[in-house]
Amino acid sequence: MVDTTPPGRALLLAQFPELADYARPSLRLHPRRGHPTTGESSVGGPLLWPVDEPWPTCDRDDHELVADGSGSFGEPVVMACVLQLYRRDLPAGILPAPGWAFPNGTDLLQVLWCPTPHEGTYGPCIRVLWRAEAQVGTALTANPPLNVSSEDLGFDNLAPRPCLIRPETVVDFPPIACLHPGQVDGSGDSGLLLGKLPAHLERACLG
Template identity: 40%
Template sequence: MGSIVTPPPPLAVEDVFSEFAGQSKTTVRLHPRRAYPGVRESSLGGLLLWPAEEAWPECAAGDDHDEPIVLVAVLQIFARDVPELPFPNGTDVFQLLWCPALHDEDCRPRPVVRWRAEASIGELLDNPEPPDDEDVEDNHVPNICGLSPERVRELPYPWELDADLRDRVEAWAKERGWSYFAHLSAASGTKVGGWPQWIQDPEYPVCHCGTTMTHLITVASGEWDGESWRRWSPEGTVDGGEAAGLCLGDGGSNYFFTCPRCPNDPPVMVFQCS
């Protein structure tokens, strides 16, 4: 897909507040847009490069619904497009699927992650159609989108800061017509790495080895909201940042984390909404 460019930050926070020195991180905004990518392309909601000898995963019967539900493809990312992903040794394809039915009281989908080596995949399995089941939430089944990865520098979301600094930087930004929350901190939308754009308090999982896990990927309901669009909507955007067709909870996000010491362990998902 063509290049998509996020506007630069409207204010230089790091030049004014020394506390932000060394806090900037790079995130890769994925910018899903309606398209029809091939099975060997990075995509959201598109076809997955799935080996024929491996059964397509289902959500088991007898859990929260009567019959097994076919999982839906959410993301496929190739290392050639987003090398920033921490691919385990010998892999170059990341795949994320989830069950589109509601689970538990907080309405979270149940994810499955696969890391693969593209060159080792022989005959391919035909991807199944999305499930047609009364238990399925349509807004948990993403539209088919291509990706346009873009590297953006960002600062920690306000809930990562101590209260004094948070209040000072927000007051300073508002005096200048902006908001640290909405415009100057962590990038919104579906993205790889960088700082999570938390909706509630930070919830970094801790690995069984005792290591605090790091942000891997956020899958968001949209790319911006009624205020943050001033910074995070690329020029010329006309689809409102909702091309993926997702609405997680009441417009929340699924955050995935990985342990740098245990790269072969499955990522852990945290769900937040307002």
């Protein structure tokens, strides 16, 4: 099966040609529930992780969901795997684009995060690693179990479930606005806009 993004952007560009100046290459992952292995790109799947390398933990004391308000769970929080992306799985096309070049000869991107919200961002704190697959050596056969679950603490589940991915290159554009078009009355109140595009263009797209 091939996952593709509907060509809606062509319609958008036809109506708002100025948007072409803000086009940027992006990657859609198209995660689908499955049983990825360490040798596959995945969301929430097992990472290709050296057996002799400590698994990342978060020992910050600004966690939001701690019952006693201390911000600490009393032990380091085991980080959850979020993404593993092999360079070989990047589709041909507009990538590698600036910002997508794997640095220093690496060919594997791994992203983990602490699966509970932190003060300030009210989101997880993130760890990003770049590896060379050939240098990993003996790898773990499974990710370590998590010791803190945001879902058990009454928050959205921040530990992704295992999914296989089928990356697709797409042309993306800056976000326009998160409000319903009916909330913008065209009076020039730019406070309702995100400001990623010129106000007149952003407002026109909302119409």
